Amino acid sequence: MNILVTGGTGFIGKALIPALQDRGHDISVLTRRCDHPIAGVDYVQELAALNSNIDAVINLAGASLADKRWSTAYKQEIVASRVDLTRALGDYFHSADVQPSVWLNASAIGFYGPRTDEALAEGSSSGEGFAASLCRDWEAAATEAAGSARLCLMRLGVVLDVDGGAYPQMAQPFRMGVANWMGDGQQWLSWVHRQDAVSAFCFALESPKLTGPVNVTAPNPVTSRDFCHAMRQVHRTFLAIPMPGFVMRAMVGEMADELLLTGQRVLPAALAAAGFEFALPGLASALERIEAPSP
Numbered sequence: 001m002n003i004l005v006t007g008g009t010g011f012i013g014k015a016l017i018p019a020l021q022d023r024g025h026d027i028s029v030l031t032r033r034c035d036h037p038i039a040g041v042d043y044v045q046e047l048a049a050l051n052s053n054i055d056a057v058i059n060l061a062g063a064s065l066a067d068k069r070w071s072t073a074y075k076q077e078i079v080a081s082r083v084d085l086t087r088a089l090g091d092y093f094h095s096a097d098v099q100p101s102v103w104l105n106a107s108a109i110g111f112y113g114p115r116t117d118e119a120l121a122e123g124s125s126s127g128e129g130f131a132a133s134l135c136r137d138w139e140a141a142a143t144e145a146a147g148s149a150r151l152c153l154m155r156l157g158v159v160l161d162v163d164g165g166a167y168p169q170m171a172q173p174f175r176m177g178v179a180n181w182m183g184d185g186q187q188w189l190s191w192v193h194r195q196d197a198v199s200a201f202c203f204a205l206e207s208p209k210l211t212g213p214v215n216v217t218a219p220n221p222v223t224s225r226d227f228c229h230a231m232r233q234v235h236r237t238f239l240a241i242p243m244p245g246f247v248m249r250a251m252v253g254e255m256a257d258e259l260l261l262t263g264q265r266v267l268p269a270a271l272a273a274a275g276f277e278f279a280l281p282g283l284a285s286a287l288e289r290i291e292a293p294s295p
């Protein structure tokens with residue numbers, strides 16, 4: 001298939017593209033950058049420059065939620081980089097000669113908003129807050145843009161790997177010998193190893209019956225304290241210092257209450273029902289893989 005990947009230069013995209021190429025697909029990447037890091041990929045800076053008809057869209061692009069404080073201007077950038085870009089993709093494909101038949105759109109478990117202990121599947125209600133509203137708007141824009149294509153709304157959990165995403169920051173205190181958790185440590189962390197996230201995208205691409213929201217989270221979410229305990233099995237720590245909520249709020253503002261001090265216990269019900277198998281379903285083995293010396 002000819003696949004267009006937006007945000008293909010990012011943490012997930014740079015692992016996903018080689019996996020798609022290994023499966024024989026041809027990849028185009030819509031990017032704002034001028035560098036061409038992966039051989040064999042057609043990098044374009046505007047849709048009009050695409051060289052071939054597109055069979056599938058994988059829409060990952062968006063300004064990071066964790067990079068900067070959520071000022072009003074940055075919130076607008078977060079929304080525009082997802083919702084406006086998705087609408088622009090829709091406008092382009094609605095007037096193209098050939099429509100894509102599959103559309104995999106990134107979303108996030110932030111859709112469910114801050115929650116307590118209830119297990120959340122794809123049919124669970126959306127929640128409160130900026131992240132939940134962003135996910136709803138992004139999913140609505142994707143539903144419109146995808147038209148008659150089979151659409152999977154890939155609600156990603158916290159994607160873990162050594163060289164990007166949230167993990168390097170989460171691991172930093174442990175690497176200095178200090179174990180920590182945030183707030184009371186009871187909030188849920190629905191994580192997924194990047195290898196399984198990549199496999200889930202490939203699986204969704206190749207599963208004609210899979211459609212609608214798809215939670216991309218490992219089947220064993222943990223609390224923040226459990227995460228700390230698992231990290232202590234792979235890092236030698238000599239101190240445990242919890243990060244109080246007021247410190248987190250002072251450091252990162254509103255983001256603390258939406259992404260760090262609260263969480264959600266999300267289960268990958270749609271993937272399980274479709275027969276997807278996780279290579280790294282448990283946190284201990286995922287962390288061992290992440291921390292293993294590279295060959």
Ligand SMILES: NC(=O)c1ccc[n+]([C@@H]2O[C@H](COP(=O)([O-])OP(=O)(O)OC[C@H]3O[C@@H](n4cnc5c(N)ncnc54)[C@H](OP(=O)(O)O)[C@@H]3O)[C@@H](O)[C@H]2O)c1
Nearest residue numbers: 007009010011012031032060061062063081106108156159
């Ligand atoms: N990683 C996670 O744990 C996680 C969890 C939940 C949801 N997600 C979602 O999954 C998607 C992919 O995640 P990722 O971790 O691979 O993201 P990432 O590393 O931050 O990469 C996203 C890509 O989006 C493009 N981008 C960034 N800012 C942009 C802007 N202002 N306007 C237009 N494009 C912009 C960039 O591509 P160019 O520079 O090439 O244009 C960038 O490489 C994201 O939308 C993210 O919200 C990720």
